[in-house]
Amino acid sequence: MKASPIIEMANIDKYFAGNPVLKAVDFQVLPGEIHALMGENGAGKSTLVKILTGIYRRDQGVIKWKNKEVVFKNPKQAEQNGIIVIHQELNIIPHLTVSQNLFLGKDITYGKTGILNKKEMHQRTKRRLYELGVTNIHPNDIAGNLSIGKQQLVEIARALAANAEMIIMDEPTAALTEREIERLFHVIQKLKNQGVSIIYISHRMEEIFDICDRITVLRDGQTIGTKLIADTSFTDIVRMMVGRELGDRFPERVNVPGKVIFEVENISKEDLFENISFSVRKGEILGIAGLMGAGRSEVMEAIFGFSNKDHGAIRINGKLVTIKHPRDAIEAGIGFITEDRKSKGLIMHAPIRENIASANLKAISTYGVIVNSKETLLIEALINRLQIRVISSEQEAKSLSGGNQQKVVLAKWLGINPKILILDEPTRGVDIGAKKEIYKIINELTKSGVAIIMISSELPEILGMSDRIMVMHEGKIATFLDRQEANQERIMAAATGGVRHDSTY
Structure with a gap:
């Protein structure tokens, strides 16, 4: 007998300023399944996850959690129901201990005294880490001193401490070493065996084939299809994502x-x-x-x-x-495109124009004053050369997809020749x-x-x-x-x- 989906999203629409971002999207995840969610930047993956976890409200469609129709008002409500997101930018509080991070906002106290029961929190942290097979992290370790890989395991342990039944992982291996990735995959497999469902978002195709059971591909805000990993190939997935052979x-x-x-x-x-x-x-x-x-x-x-x-x-x-x-x-x-475009490569709240101009002030200035005509010519030339998809150079960098953000960083440095x-x-x-x-x-x-x-x-x-x-x-x-x-x-x-x-x- 086929298991009922733990989460079912049907006919989901979402509009921003009258523009459709999601159009009749269907998405299902089974209990204890590792389900890849893929698509080009701007395909609608993040929007779909934000609707699922209560950050955005859908404009149309139905969401069912364990066969019951739901509308989560915020991420906390989704978490209380067992759905937790582990973001690419981890939410670890660096100056707190591992134990304090695990029970942040969920302190265990002695009765109604308000006094923290640190011993019980310590023991539960140790137990959660042990359940994941993690023996090289101590509850009293300062979280900020841990490697990114270990911090990620702490986030997973925190999800388990909150009794997560579904964990959404967004680019979980982006900053991990090969050994840490291997360790993470072992933990994910263990979670699957315990019946936890995983939504796995990644651009690394090799990982999808290594660890996932099924894949759903979005393109231009629409569901292109869902397939068993065993029944698909790299070429099939690329064709679904981009709508053409990539060569x-x-x-x-x-x-x-x-x-x-x-x-x-x-x-x-x-x-x-x-x-x-x-x-x-x-x-x-x-x-x-x-x-x-x-x-x-x-x-x-x-x-x-x-x-x-x-x-x-x-x-x-x-x-x-x-x-x-x-x-x-x-x-x-010499030009330098840093690995962290969001904090070092771009000023996310500034317009694309300012971001590109920032490394090219000498070229667009006369006697230390920016000449608007020179700036406009340079910006337009670089946007066209790199085919950056923008509505206007006055758009904030944060509004662009990851690929277009990276092109803006490239444009900034190409301007210096x-x-x-x-x-x-x-x-x-x-x-x-x-x-x-x-x-x-x-x-x-x-x-x-x-x-x-x-x-x-x-x-x-x-x-x-x-x-x-x-x-x-x-x-x-x-x-x-x-x-x-x-x-x-x-x-x-x-x-x-x-x-x-x-x-x-």
């Missing part, structure tokens, strides 16, 4: 890199990285791989002047350059269609001679886009690999300390 996942690399333009010699920073040396040629993509904590981002931040290095040299076209501040790097022709462009996780949280567009932009930049340094935690991306790969392990260079000799096994062996090759390449 090869990565564009063909045909340009031949030129002479060495950028050299880094023996740069070090105590306790973070040591004697890092590498070079990049004109029109080349140097991929940087390694596990989280290997020092990849820290090296690039020191090169760009976000932080100071202890020693070492940087040369552009053979000439020694001194970089003590990001403005020195920009003057030298960089010689060297550092990309730190350039497609994190971006859907597969937007990823392909970003890859195309990166390829076009290399054809014009820009040297690209690209950090990525996605091995298929590193392998698909790089001309050479530098692998880091615990703050040191483990090895360099040519495109022809690189594969996932070799990269992971080097990233975990199995290979060592310290010479400059």
Whole structure:
């Protein structure tokens, strides 16, 4: 006998300012099922989840929770009914202990005295962690001192403490190491075995096939279909998401890199990285791989002047350059797209115009005063060049999809006509269609001679886009690999300390 859905959303409509965002969407999740919810950025996934959890009100349609029609007025009411969201930006309170985070707003007291029963909270926290098979987190640990992976496990333990029957996970592996992802998947499987349903939202296709039972795809606010993972393929899902064949996942690399333009010699920073040396040629993509904590981002931040290095040299076209501040790097022709676009790459509440102009003030100013006509020409040219989908350049950055936000960050740095462009996780949280567009932009930049340094935690991306790969392990260079000799096994062996090759390449 087929199980009844634990959640059933039927014929859901949602309009914003008269514009349809969801149109007759149907979505069902079974008890104890890991159900992938996929679609390009702007397809309606977030809106659907917000309607389910009471953040938005639907304009039409029916929601049933355990066969009973419901209308949750707010997320707290959804949580009280057993539906909890674990957001990509975790809701951990960093200065509180693990135990305090678990029972935040649900304190256990001695009767009606109001005095906290810390011993009972400690014991229950320990029990919840044990149920997840987690033995390396202590209830008294300060949450902010834990790795992102451990913080995520604390969020899951908090959901269990609230007796969650359904957990919605939004891009849960975006900031995790390979080992932490493995651990998370083990915990998710354990939750499934306990009868907890999971809605799993991710742009990482490999994960969907690794862990999910079924998948529902949204496109342009409509349900395209629901399939068993076992009965579908990567190509099927892409076709459902974008409405067409996407072709090869990565564009063909045909340009031949030129002479060495950028050299880094023996740069070090105590306790973070040591004697890092590498070079990049004109029109080349140097991929940087390694596990989280290997020092990849820290090296690039020191090169760009976000932080100071202890020693070492940087040369552009053979000439020694001194970089003590990001403005020195920009003057030298270096651009840097950081991995956290929301807090470091964009001013989310500012217009797209201001975001793009922020790195290009010199180009659009005369005697220190911004010339409106110059600004307009630059902004419009970059929006058209990168095909950023906007209504107006006065739109706030936060109103854009993840892929278009990332294009705005790219536009900001392309305006300076960089010689060297550092990309730190350039497609994190971006859907597969937007990823392909970003890859195309990166390829076009290399054809014009820009040297690209690209950090990525996605091995298929590193392998698909790089001309050479530098692998880091615990703050040191483990090895360099040519495109022809690189594969996932070799990269992971080097990233975990199995290979060592310290010479400059």
